[in-house]
Amino acid sequence: MILNNPNINNMSNLDKFRQETKEWLDKNCPPSMRSGADPKIPVDEVWGGRNAEYKNPESKLWLDRMGEKGWTMPTVPKEYGGGGLTKEEVKVLNEELFGIGAKQPLLSFGIWMLAPVLLEYGSEEQKKEHIPKIIKGEIRWCQGYSEPGSGSDLASLATKAEDIGEKFLVNGQKVWTSYADKADWIFALVRTGPKEPKHDGISFLLIDMATKGVSTKPITLISGKSPFCETFFDNVEVPKENLIGELNAGWTIAKKLLQHERAFISNFGLAAGMGSKRDVVSIAKKHLGEENGKIKNNFYRSEISSHKIKEHAFGLTLKRAGDEGGKASATASMFKLYGTEHNKKRHELMVAASGINGVAWDGDEFDDDDKNLTRAWLRTKGNSIEGGTSEVQLNVISKRVLGLPSQ
Numbered sequence: 001m002i003l004n005n006p007n008i009n010n011m012s013n014l015d016k017f018r019q020e021t022k023e024w025l026d027k028n029c030p031p032s033m034r035s036g037a038d039p040k041i042p043v044d045e046v047w048g049g050r051n052a053e054y055k056n057p058e059s060k061l062w063l064d065r066m067g068e069k070g071w072t073m074p075t076v077p078k079e080y081g082g083g084g085l086t087k088e089e090v091k092v093l094n095e096e097l098f099g100i101g102a103k104q105p106l107l108s109f110g111i112w113m114l115a116p117v118l119l120e121y122g123s124e125e126q127k128k129e130h131i132p133k134i135i136k137g138e139i140r141w142c143q144g145y146s147e148p149g150s151g152s153d154l155a156s157l158a159t160k161a162e163d164i165g166e167k168f169l170v171n172g173q174k175v176w177t178s179y180a181d182k183a184d185w186i187f188a189l190v191r192t193g194p195k196e197p198k199h200d201g202i203s204f205l206l207i208d209m210a211t212k213g214v215s216t217k218p219i220t221l222i223s224g225k226s227p228f229c230e231t232f233f234d235n236v237e238v239p240k241e242n243l244i245g246e247l248n249a250g251w252t253i254a255k256k257l258l259q260h261e262r263a264f265i266s267n268f269g270l271a272a273g274m275g276s277k278r279d280v281v282s283i284a285k286k287h288l289g290e291e292n293g294k295i296k297n298n299f300y301r302s303e304i305s306s307h308k309i310k311e312h313a314f315g316l317t318l319k320r321a322g323d324e325g326g327k328a329s330a331t332a333s334m335f336k337l338y339g340t341e342h343n344k345k346r347h348e349l350m351v352a353a354s355g356i357n358g359v360a361w362d363g364d365e366f367d368d369d370d371k372n373l374t375r376a377w378l379r380t381k382g383n384s385i386e387g388g389t390s391e392v393q394l395n396v397i398s399k400r401v402l403g404l405p406s407q
């Protein structure tokens with residue numbers, strides 16, 4: 001028991017927190033959820049939700065334990081199910097998790113996008129209803145923004161929600177809805193003011209995917225996978241209490257959510273580059289050979305060195321932004337632009353250095369790492385599109401960060 005540990009008495013609060021965290025993780029992080037796990041044990045990508053299935057029961061155990069502690073959203077106040085930790089404590093927690101190579105307990109659009117805007121714009125009832133379920137991974141969310149005619153020009157969206165008294169009646173279609181077929185709820189932008197100027201007639205609505213009239217249809221990607229769906233709303237009745245913020249004031253919430261999404265996506269390049277088993281240097285060594293510990297090819301050695309320097313500088317910039325408060329703002333567009341373009345470049349380097357193996361798809365002559373790399377490389381193409389394209393980020397940066405006039 002931590003209080004009986006004599007070494008703790010002379011420690012600062014943060015040192016005590018580190019010690020307690022270490023002990024808690026030691027006891028509660030299951031063996032297969034940390035580095036050094038038996039490679040034969042199946043690995044789950046945990047998204048939670050009503051219909052989640054787990055190949056490895058320890059994935060669920062790890063989620064439950066971290067969710068109960070509120071550590072899937074450590075800074076969120078305890079009253080909403082979060083960890084209630086300070087920024088400094090979160091840093092310690094992350095260091096300790098990293099130290100044991102702990103697997104992320106939960107991947108979640110609820111955590112990355114919805115919960116932060118609920119905290120800012122939701123009513124007390126809405127926060128208490130939805131945030132704890134997000135933190136515990138009980139409800140899986142998807143994002144209903146894009147429509148067939150509205151992507152970059154998102155404010156032109158046409159899915160309409162009519163006031164029918166106690167409820168809204170929603171009709172229309174969303175597209176590119178990632179994992180809509182697996183999600184329990186959707187946060188959607190709907191048109192509630194057809195006569196208002198386009199930005200002033202949009203509302204932010206939460207819709208249970210199990211409601212009558214909601215249906216989804218998967219779309220296949222070039223990577224062969226199909227996380228995308230078309231989502232249809234056919235006379236869907238949605239309770240008015242599911243409206244977040246004021247009627248027709250959804251555009252402000254929509255933009256704030258995009259800033260959280262972009263801040264999250266900007267980490268892809270970095271997260272993929274650091275501590276990833278798919279490392280550009282090892283892949284280059286594997287396919288081009290190694291001499292005195294170095295990649296045996298001058299051209300790739302120079303390209304990869306320059307890439308790694310940029311990656312390090314980007315990592316430090318992200319860290320500094322985080323240390324200085326890291327609030328979601330238009331600057332997230334700069335990080336999103338750089339991070340996603342960097343991640344694409346990184347995968348292009350790995351594919352090019354792999355030679356013919358860089359286009360491995362199937363067949364016994366290629367190993368699984370090569371086949372997975374090809375798919376991952378194709379997936380990175382979507383990084384600079386999702387959450388707003390690179391061109392859209394440039395527009396946001398010029399207008400909102402640099403203050404340049406728009407035409």
Ligand SMILES: Cc1cc2nc3c(=O)[nH]c(=O)nc-3n(C[C@H](O)[C@H](O)[C@H](O)COP(=O)(O)OP(=O)(O)OC[C@H]3O[C@@H](n4cnc5c(N)ncnc54)[C@H](O)[C@@H]3O)c2cc1C
Nearest residue numbers: 143144145146151152176177178382385386387388389391
């Ligand atoms: C991997 C992935 C996951 C996604 N997940 C979701 C999701 O879960 N939910 C969801 O709602 N959407 C999702 N999307 C959709 C995504 O938000 C849109 O694809 C994106 O906003 C671009 O819209 P669009 O596809 O309609 O392209 P368009 O808007 O038609 O753009 C086509 C091209 O024109 C350029 N362009 C457009 N307008 C301008 C301009 N003003 N200035 C300069 N260039 C411009 C664009 O940069 C792009 O190159 C996802 C997309 C991807 C790739």
